[in-house]
Structure formats: structure tokens, C-alpha cells
Amino acid sequence: EPEVTQTPSHQVTQMGQEVILRCVPISNHLYFYWYRQILGQKVEFLVSFYNNEISEKSEIFDDQFSVERPDGSNFTLKIRSTKLEDSAMYFCASSEALHGSGYTFGSGTRLTVV
Amino acid sequence: ILNVEQSPQSLHVQEGDSTNFTCSFPSSNFYALHWYRWETAKSPEALFVMTLNGDEKKKGRISATLNTKEGYSYLYIKGSQPEDSATYLCAFSNYGGSQGNLIFGKGTKLSVKP
Numbered sequence: 414e415p416e417v418t419q420t421p422s423h424q425v426t427q428m429g430q431e432v433i434l435r436c437v438p439i440s441n442h443l444y445f446y447w448y449r450q451i452l453g454q455k456v457e458f459l460v461s462f463y464n465n466e467i468s469e470k471s472e473i474f475d476d477q478f479s480v481e482r483p484d485g486s487n488f489t490l491k492i493r494s495t496k497l498e499d500s501a502m503y504f505c506a507s508s509e510a511l512h513g514s515g516y517t518f519g520s521g522t523r524l525t526v527v
Numbered sequence: 528i529l530n531v532e533q534s535p536q537s538l539h540v541q542e543g544d545s546t547n548f549t550c551s552f553p554s555s556n557f558y559a560l561h562w563y564r565w566e567t568a569k570s571p572e573a574l575f576v577m578t579l580n581g582d583e584k585k586k587g588r589i590s591a592t593l594n595t596k597e598g599y600s601y602l603y604i605k606g607s608q609p610e611d612s613a614t615y616l617c618a619f620s621n622y623g624g625s626q627g628n629l630i631f632g633k634g635t636k637l638s639v640k641p
Contacts, residue, residue, distance in 0.1 A: 417570065448629075455531075456571075456616065456631040469628055504571070515561060515573025516629070 415439045419505050419519035426495055426526055434490045434522045436505030444508045445488045446516065447480065449473075449501040456504070462488065495526045529553050531619050533632035540607050541640055547603045548635040550617035554598035561629060562591055562602055563616040571616060574602075607639045 418437045426432050438445050447459040460470040460480055467480065477499075479491045488507075492499055502523050506516040532551045540546050552560065559578045563571040575584040580595040588605045604611055614636045618629035 448631075455633050456618075458628045458630070461628065471628070515563075515576045517573065518563075518570040520568070520570040 415517070417505055417507055417517050417519035419503075419522050421522060422520070423523045424525070426524070428497060428526055429494050431491065431493050432495055432524060434492075434503050434505075434524070436488045436490070436519055437486050438488055438505065438507030439517055440486070442507035442509050442517070444468075444510070445480075445482070446506040446508075447490045448504045448506065448518075450504070451498075451501045459490070459503075492524075495524075497526050500524055500526045529619070529621065529630050531617060531630050531632040533615075533617055533635050535635060536633065537636040537638070539638045539640065542607060542609060544607050544639075545603065545605045546607055546637065547601050548615055548637075550600045550602070550619075550632055552598050552600070552617075552619040552630075553621065554595060556622040557595045557598075558620045558622050560593055560595075560600050561618040561620075562600070563618065564613050565616055565634070566613045574615075604637070607637070609639045609641050612637055612639045 420435045445462040448456050450456045458471050460474045461468045462480055477493050481489050502521045504521045505519045508514045508516045534549050561576050562574040564574050565571040575591045577593040582593040584591050591602045593600045614634040616631055616634045618631045620629050
């Protein structure tokens with residue numbers, strides 16, 4: 414069964430450093446997403462991406478964050494100047510369509526900012 | 528602020544017991560309700576996506592119902608097995624923003640004892 418793959422599975426970074434989280438969505442999916450879960454809290458929407466541009470972003474997704482689809486397969490989340498509160502599990506997801514289709518999630522990247 | 532509530536927070540049952548959980552969501556501008564099954568260290572797995580009031584979906588021993596007028600969905604597991612142990616997440620989207628932005632509940636953590 415097709416999977417969404419995320420790398421790395423764990424990343425530890427120093428406060429102020431930049432990190433790039435990588436995702437390979439399912440090849441025939443058109444919509445891509447980033448979500449995150451801070452420990453003990455709900456899974457939160459960050460951004461959705463369609464047709465090579467951001468279609469929606471949450472209040473969390475400020476200028477510190479950016480997404481890119483640098484080639485036909487990868488979908489990346491960049492966090493500039495990381496803060497302690499950015500520590501979370503970051504999930505990438507993709508879907509065939511916006512209406513009525515479930516998302517396929519990756520297994521996440523655990524980001525720890527120290 | 529749109530909020531999704533799930534109850535109970537956690538549940539411990541014996542193998543063979545049937546069980547159910549609740550997801551409550553805002554009933555206005557409803558678009559879709561998703562259920563996901565999330566095992567530790569794995570990706571959240573889509574179980575159901577429901578869009579119509581009165582929808583009932585079934586996948587093996589798991590089924591779900593949807594009431595969009597009163598804003599709730601039930602997930603039922605018949606004859607629970609140890610492999611059903613996981614966190615069950617529901618997520619809702621509405622017409623207010625982009626339909627791709629899922630708002631998650633905190634999940635119900637199910638433990639099934641052999």
C-alpha cells in the first residue's frame with residue numbers, strides 16, 4: 414500500500430538553528446499538508462499546499478515557517494530560527510482530493526529544540 | 528474558536544468487549560468528519576470520512592455514525608481485540624475556511640486486555 418514517508422524520524426536542534434523536515438507524499442496525490450502535535454495537546458493544522466502554492470495556513474504558520482516542493486516528489490517544511498516551543502511531532506499528509514477523501518499521514522518527525 | 532471534543536479520554540476493556548466513543552463538533556457549516564486510528568510510533572490511519580447527515584460506515588468490526596444536525600459522531604468497535612489498542616482521533620472540517628483544514632480532537636486511547 415502506498416505510504417507517505419518522512420525523514421528524519423527524530424531531530425534534535427539547538428534554539429535559533431534552521432531545520433528542514435522532509436516528506437515524500439503519495440505520487441498521485443494532489444494536496445499536501447503539514448500538521449503538528451505538541452506533547453499532550455491536539456494535532457494542529459499548519460499549512461495546506463496545492464498546485465505548487467499554499468492554499469491555506471494557520472496562525473501558527475508565521476514567517477518562521479515555509480514550505481516547498483522542490484521537485485516532483487519531495488515536500489519540505491522549513492523552520493527558521495527554531496524556538497523551544499517548536500518542539501513537537503510534525504506530520505506530513507497527502508490526499509487525492511479535498512472533498513471526502515481521507516488523508517494519508519506519514520509517521521512523523523519528532524523535533525526537539527534544546 | 529472551533530473545537531472538537533472526544534470522550535472518553537481513555538478506555539480500558541477486555542478482549543471481546545464491544546465499545547464506543549464519541550466525537551462532538553460544531554454543527555454549523557459542516558463539511559466532513561474523519562476518523563483515524565493511531566498506533567504508537569506509526570502513522571495515523573484513515574478509517575472513515577463521512578459527509579452526509581445519517582451516514583453510517585463500516586470496516587470489519589468497526590463502524591461509525593454521523594449526526595451533523597446535533598454535531599456528533601460515534602465510533603463503535605464490536606468484539607474488541609488486543610490489536611485494536613490505539614488512539615482513535617476524530618477530525619472535522621467546515622465551510623468557514625478551506626475544507627482541507629482538519630480540526631482534531633484529543634483522541635480516545637483504547638487499551639484492550641487479552
